[in-house]
Amino acid sequence: MSSVDLHTHYSYQVMVPEAFAIVVAPTDSSKSHGIFKLTDPGGMEVLRSCSGTGFHPHKEPEDGNPVYEHCSNVYKNSNLRFEIFDLR
Numbered sequence: 001m002s003s004v005d006l007h008t009h010y011s012y013q014v015m016v017p018e019a020f021a022i023v024v025a026p027t028d029s030s031k032s033h034g035i036f037k038l039t040d041p042g043g044m045e046v047l048r049s050c051s052g053t054g055f056h057p058h059k060e061p062e063d064g065n066p067v068y069e070h071c072s073n074v075y076k077n078s079n080l081r082f083e084i085f086d087l088r
Contacts, residue, residue, distance in 0.1 A: 001036055001068050003056050009068075010047040013038050020071045024084065035071045043067040 001009070001023055009021040020037045038044050042061025050058060058067055 001034075003052065003058060004054070006038070006043075006047055006058065006067060007050070009036075010038060010044070013040075013044065014048075020074060021068075035074050035076075036068045037071050038068050039063075039065045043069075 001021065005021065005023055009019070012019040012021075017040070020035055022033060022035055024033045025031065038047060039061065042063040042065040046058050046061050046067055052058075061067060
């Protein structure tokens with residue numbers, strides 16, 4: 001996740017701890033999407049104390065865990081139809 005993705009998702013996860021981020025990366029040929037969450041407390045604390053804007057690096061959490069991780073508790077059913085429309 002980019003730093004912008006991390007800060008955007010932080011604002012959701014701080015209010016709803018169960019929140020997760022669906023990140024779509026159409027230019028990544030190895031993977032088209034990912035489902036992530038910030039680690040807690042490590043990643044949440046890094047983002048809570050970060051005042052950076054735009055794209056910027058983040059320090060590693062003091063607990064040794066990554067800032068974010070793949071969500072292993074989200075069920076994906078490939079038989080369900082799902083469409084995304086970019087209305088920009």
